Amino acid sequence: MSTAAGLGLVSCHTCSLVSRAPETEEALCPRCGSRVHFRKPGSIGRTWAFLIAAMILYVPANTLPMMLTSSLFGSSDDTIISGVIFLWQDGSWYLALLVFVASILVPIAKMLALLVLLVSVQFGAGRLSAEQCSRLHRAIESIGRWSMLDIYVVALLATVVQLAALASVHAGPAAVAFGAVVVLTMLATESFDPRLIWDPVEEEHERPVERAEAA
Secondary structure, eight states, X not given: OOOTTTTTEEEOXXXXXXXXXXXXXXXXXXXXXXXXXXXXXXHXXXXXXXXXXXXXXXXXXXXXXXXXXXXXXXEEEEOHHHHHHHHHHTTOHHHHHHHHIIIIIHHHHHHHHHHHXXXXXXXXXXXXXHHHHHHHHHHHHHHGGGTTHHHHHHHHHHHHHHHHTSEEEEEOHHHHHHHHXXXXXXXXXXXXXXXXXXXXXXXXXXXXXXXXXXX
């Protein structure tokens, strides 16, 4: 099976131009001048770094207060979980479900999917097929945009309450941690090179050819 890398072709990450890679150490795109390479340098290491940092920050994002509320009757601190419980008990089950999916399930699913991709590509442990890994990578890119919905909910609620002039709502420290988790998972997805998924497939097709030539 012929691949672009096997034919000496490389794609530019900036303008997507496919060109023949020069034999020099530093290959530049002939159209936009960006540096091109067959595989993203250090893709696996950077993705691991971003993913581990996101996993660490996910703990304070769910344990520290997401919203600080103060009024004439006192003050309260709400985490993501307590906010979901309050919305559910208040009858806003649809909003509670939306925040739960966007703020808890989506980040966990994205980090677990990235973990599966990294382990599958780097170690081959319980490796999924290339088609499954490719679909998983596309799913990660598509759901990432919904994982910061609760930040918008807090901002909207703060605006509404401030207009009432009876209470004040401020974003808590968990908002910073959660925002960092979202950014780090986005960076992890961006730094992962999906072409690494297909390298083992190419090697498997090359082995029979090499054995035939050796025979």
